[in-house]
Amino acid sequence: MYVLWLKYYNKIIVEGMKFPGENYRELRVTVKPSSSVLLEVEGKCTILVNGVNGWATIRVNGKAKEKVFKIRLLKANGRLEIINESKVFSIDVIVRCSSKLSPAHSASGASNEALDEGRQGG
Incomplete structure (x- = not known):
């Protein structure tokens, strides 16, 4: 199983980043230990987690928490x-959405400089 993961890892990431389509909005976020960041999202989204620890936890619209390892494809409207x-x-997270993507407010201690607006696709 581990050999298959190594063989297809790059392909999974590249194809996952194409999920929102050609015209997307991208946001890069650094989330410090024991903290969280709130984003407003709409449409198809890809969440890519980088760092020493490839795990993050997400919550969409205040519902149940979900664990994410490296990459997660999501179709959602509301707060992420x-x-x-x-x-x-710390973890570095790249969020790419097909429609709306903007920072809401820090939930527990992530600073504003942790939010770095990325480029728009197209």
Whole structure:
């Protein structure tokens, strides 16, 4: 199983990043340990987690928490909360959405400079 993961990892990431389509909005977020960031999203979204720890937790519109390992494809409208449950390591998250994507407000301690608006696709 591990050999298959290594063989197809790059292909999975590249194809996953194409999920929102050609015209997308991208936001890069650094989430510090034991903190979270709130985003407003709409449409098809890809969440890519980078860092020492490839795990993040998400919550869409205040519903149940979901664990994410490396990449998650999502179709949602509303608030997306990205939570870093690690006590030691920060995570870098790239969020790419087909329609609306904007920072809401920090939920628990992530600073505004942690939000870096990426480029628009097209």
